[in-house]
Amino acid sequence: MHPNPRQLTLLSVVQAQGSVTVEQLAETLGVTLQTVRRDVQRLADEGLLARFHGGVRVPSSTTENIAHQQRESLNAEGKSRIARAVAAAVPNDCSLILNIGTTTEAIARALLHHSGLRVITNNLNVASILSTNPQCEVIVVGGVVRGRDQGIVGEAAVDFIRQFKVDLALIGISGIEADGTLRDYDYREVKVAQTIISHAREVWLAADISKFNRPAMVEVATLSQIDRLFTDAPPPEPFAALLAEAQVRLDVA
Numbered sequence: 001m002h003p004n005p006r007q008l009t010l011l012s013v014v015q016a017q018g019s020v021t022v023e024q025l026a027e028t029l030g031v032t033l034q035t036v037r038r039d040v041q042r043l044a045d046e047g048l049l050a051r052f053h054g055g056v057r058v059p060s061s062t063t064e065n066i067a068h069q070q071r072e073s074l075n076a077e078g079k080s081r082i083a084r085a086v087a088a089a090v091p092n093d094c095s096l097i098l099n100i101g102t103t104t105e106a107i108a109r110a111l112l113h114h115s116g117l118r119v120i121t122n123n124l125n126v127a128s129i130l131s132t133n134p135q136c137e138v139i140v141v142g143g144v145v146r147g148r149d150q151g152i153v154g155e156a157a158v159d160f161i162r163q164f165k166v167d168l169a170l171i172g173i174s175g176i177e178a179d180g181t182l183r184d185y186d187y188r189e190v191k192v193a194q195t196i197i198s199h200a201r202e203v204w205l206a207a208d209i210s211k212f213n214r215p216a217m218v219e220v221a222t223l224s225q226i227d228r229l230f231t232d233a234p235p236p237e238p239f240a241a242l243l244a245e246a247q248v249r250l251d252v253a
Contacts, residue, residue: 002076003048006031007039012233014049015210019057058214078208078232079103081253083110086170086206086230089251092116094167097196098126100151100189101172103206105129111136120164122157122192124150146186153188161195169200173207175214180223180242183216190218202227209233223248 003011006029013028014020020028026036040056043049049056083106090096093116098104100123108129111117115135121127122141130136143157171193174184182205184190197203197220205226212235223229223246230251235243243250 003043005077006035007043008078010036010039011043011048012209014056015058015213017213019052019055021055023054025056076106078253079106080110081232082206082208082230083107085251085253086204087111087114089204089228090114090117090168090170094118095120095164097121097161097164097166097169097171097200098123099169099171099193099196100146100149100153103172103208104170107170107206118166120161120166122152122161122196124152141192143192144188146189151189153186153192155191157192158195161192161199164199166200167202169196169203171196171203171205173205173211173220175216176207176212176223176239177215178213178238180246182220182222182226184218184220185216187218190220193220197221197225204228204230206230209235212236212239222246 009029010025013025022033022036026033029036040049040051044051047059050059079102082103086107087110090111092114095118098108098119098121104123105125108126111130112133117136119130119136120139120141124145127138127140130138141152141157141160143152144154145152173182176182184193203226209232223242226248228249228251229243230253232253234252
């Protein structure tokens with residue numbers, strides 16, 4: 001499924017509020033109840049929303065992410081804008097780490113015309129994309145390959161990354177909670193992400209608007225450990241204040 005702009009807005013509203021009635025969605029979007037119900041049904045069928053009597057909420061699981069293929073199609077246009085903004089800010093002739101996620105895969109595609117990059121990644125999809133750029137050296141992290149999304153996790157991956165100190169870490173995340181914590185689902189992935197953050201001179205987070213107020217089980221980091229946040233729409237409350245307090249530069253693509 002490729003959600004249309006109205007459905008993406010609907011998802012953003014639900015993500016921002018946690019749960020919302022069908023009537024509130026119709027009023028916010030300026031459409032009929034029938035239109036909202038059709039959109040909700042399609043999004044619920046794809047596992048992107050959970051329905052309850054009279055309304056919808058974000059999927060309740062804090063232990064498992066939605067499938068990689070679904071994440072690829074979710075807000076693909078917004079992720080593409082974020083990727084272009086990140087790529088525009090990345091200089092040639094620098095060292096990078098890109099981690100697991102569909103947003104970092106979009107960033108990899110946006111970096112295909114850069115030169116002199118040395119990229120370390122625990123994402124085989126990123127490695128496959130950037131290996132087609134002859135001006136880019138790709139170093140693949142060793143470890144256990146997670147079949148559902150081609151991510152590399154585990155202690156071997158942690159040990160491998162500890163060898164390096166890169167200019168930039170370009171990372172994605174599953175959720176940013178209202179207390180300023182960055183969260184993910186797989187503790188093995190989290191250990192790798194934490195190591196990436198500690199072995200980069202600057203950390204740039206790329207997260208589309210659906211990641212705000214999205215719950216996940218394991219804490220990766222806090223906003224205070226991030227230098228720059230790229231997203232595709234102004235974050236909902238209370239994130240403006242949290243970002244300012246943490247001195248994170250916000251880039252809205």
